[in-house]
Amino acid sequence: MHIVDPTSGIASSETVAVAVSEGSRAGALCGLSNSKPGAHDLLEAVGRRLADDHGIGPNGLEAKPSAAVGADPELLDHLAAQYRLAVVAIGD
Template sequence: MRIVDPTSGTSPSEPVAVAAAAGTPAGALCGLSNSKPGAHDLLAAIGRRLADDHGIGPNGLEAKPSAAVGADPELLDHLAAQYRLAVVAIGD
């Protein structure tokens, strides 16, 4: 799974290919909560907006156990296997 920081994005020389894993729906989208207060509500609202504006509604909402630690590799592997796109909450 490749994570792109939305505050800096990618350069034109680094295209980001978004390919669905075998059997994964093309619009599969999840939110990954950092477990901070408000993250779940923020991700749910972003998911609804993406569904309304782009037809790629949320198919799941996952969470790290704590904001104090990074995501476990197993969680990232699960997300990469189940979803095509992920919106990651990084702030309150």
């Protein structure tokens, strides 16, 4: 699984191509919200951009229970097992 940090820019075409080429488009991309205000909206916008630019959109949206704590290892394991690419929202 590749984790793309939105603060460092949009996923490169190469990163997205690798994620898609590893299997079918189903399950290729998920969003991980840090549960801050606006994170869900940010993930939806990034998902739309990836769908428009690369033909893949988010197949799932997951969230940490709180912005004050890190993601549980179980959540990260679940994401790694289900998806090939994750976009993590850290914005307010």
